[in-house]
Amino acid sequence: MLPSQRALFDMPRDVCFLNAASWSPLPLAVQEAGRAAIGRKGQPWKLDAGFQAQQYDRARKAAAALIGADSVDVALIPSVGYGVSTAGKVLKIPRGSRVLVLQDDHTSPVLEWMSRAEAGGFSVEQVKQPADGDWTSAVLAAIDRAGAAPLALVSISSVHWSDGGALDMARIAKAAKAKGSALLVDATHDVGVRKIDVKTLDPDFLIFPTYKWVLGPYGRAFMYVAKRHQNGVPLEQTAGARRAVSAEDTLYFRDVSYTDGAKRYDMGERDHFVSMEMAAIGMEMMAAWGNAPIVARLSMLTDLLADGLANTGVQVLDKKLRAPHVLSLAFPKGMAPDLPKRLAAENVHAAPRLGRLRISPHVYNDEEDVERFVEVFKKVGL
Numbered sequence: 001m002l003p004s005q006r007a008l009f010d011m012p013r014d015v016c017f018l019n020a021a022s023w024s025p026l027p028l029a030v031q032e033a034g035r036a037a038i039g040r041k042g043q044p045w046k047l048d049a050g051f052q053a054q055q056y057d058r059a060r061k062a063a064a065a066l067i068g069a070d071s072v073d074v075a076l077i078p079s080v081g082y083g084v085s086t087a088g089k090v091l092k093i094p095r096g097s098r099v100l101v102l103q104d105d106h107t108s109p110v111l112e113w114m115s116r117a118e119a120g121g122f123s124v125e126q127v128k129q130p131a132d133g134d135w136t137s138a139v140l141a142a143i144d145r146a147g148a149a150p151l152a153l154v155s156i157s158s159v160h161w162s163d164g165g166a167l168d169m170a171r172i173a174k175a176a177k178a179k180g181s182a183l184l185v186d187a188t189h190d191v192g193v194r195k196i197d198v199k200t201l202d203p204d205f206l207i208f209p210t211y212k213w214v215l216g217p218y219g220r221a222f223m224y225v226a227k228r229h230q231n232g233v234p235l236e237q238t239a240g241a242r243r244a245v246s247a248e249d250t251l252y253f254r255d256v257s258y259t260d261g262a263k264r265y266d267m268g269e270r271d272h273f274v275s276m277e278m279a280a281i282g283m284e285m286m287a288a289w290g291n292a293p294i295v296a297r298l299s300m301l302t303d304l305l306a307d308g309l310a311n312t313g314v315q316v317l318d319k320k321l322r323a324p325h326v327l328s329l330a331f332p333k334g335m336a337p338d339l340p341k342r343l344a345a346e347n348v349h350a351a352p353r354l355g356r357l358r359i360s361p362h363v364y365n366d367e368e369d370v371e372r373f374v375e376v377f378k379k380v381g382l
């Protein structure tokens with residue numbers, strides 16, 4: 001099990017921060033890299049030619065390493081929504097078919113399809129939140145539903161952001177493939193924690209941002225694109241996506257054909273070496289710790305929390321159905337609307353999400369945080 005990494009963060013002992021699923025704090029090393037990079041932008045004449053390219057190559061490799069991808073199959077993008085919109089432009093959803101999403105999934109893997117459905121003549125079907133918390137079985141049943149329209153796409157999160165349900169993506173990918181459906185995975189609450197290997201999962205698109213679980217800044221996200229979709233038209237048109245369009249050449253539009261690989265989908269301004277370097281460092285830290293030691297630590301903490309809250313009347317998903325790093329408390333009589341505020345007043349931080357209280361520890365949390373949460377929750381929450 002990974003030991004607590006609190007010393008690598010700027011986190012006073014009296015702060016009980018259990019809200020990584022909203023936004024993680026930046027490790028000191030990531031903050032320091034950001035400060036140094038700002039200084040470099042302050043004196044850009046000192047930068048070597050090719051410096052930016054080293055930065056985005058490093059970030060692309062770090063992102064690829066976390067999901068078992070080759071870096072040529074990873075695009076640099078600014079947000080999950082940007083990646084889904086790219087997929088929306090690349091994938092052809094046939095008229096009369098259906099796209100499967102999760103009920104109340106985050107907007108990013110959902111709204112693109114809702115907004116295209118009417119003009120595209122397809123339907124968006126929501127998999128209802130299962131009463132027993134078993135998202136995997138609910139999605140499998142929806143994929144196989146008799147009499148349903150042909151399935152064109154499953155566009156889902158691999159961990160549900162509000163209830164913390166963990167989906168068995170290997171089984172879902174297999175079932176979707178058997179129906180000839182494409183699969184888009186929003187792996188925002190997964191990458192870096194649970195092991196993901198795109199080579200065995202074979203999704204069409206898999207997307208994640210850096211500002212939550214992989215300890216990076218806002219405005220940085222990464223998209224794995226299966227080779228079979230690396231021939232589409234990108235969301236925006238950039239010089240970097242073309243074979244030879246260079247300001248330093250004597251002929252500007254020398255070769256406007258698209259480059260090979262997923263980098264044709266890279267965002268504009270990928271030269272942003274301040275946050276790109278920060279993102280790379282956070283992802284490299286996660287990779288160095290490794291999935292299994294991280295999962296061991298975070299599931300130890302969420303299990304302790306579940307045990308500590310056992311007689312308080314809150315309900316949690318069964319251990320085998322929930323993500324190791326997210327514990328969402330359901331309140332049979334409803335959550336007091338000011339509960340998160342009352343906790344925050346005691347320096348205990350968790351997030352209200354769709355009527356639940358979502359608790360999401362990360363590598364800086366320890367048993368003392370768990371004890372503190374349980375004690376304060378019993379004091380102000382009951």
Ligand SMILES: Cc1ncc(COP(=O)(O)O)c(C=O)c1O
Binds near residue numbers: 079082106108161221
């Ligand atoms: C499941 C999920 N996907 C995506 C995001 C972020 O989306 P975007 O990068 O498009 O802002 C979040 C943020 O809360 C999320 O919970």
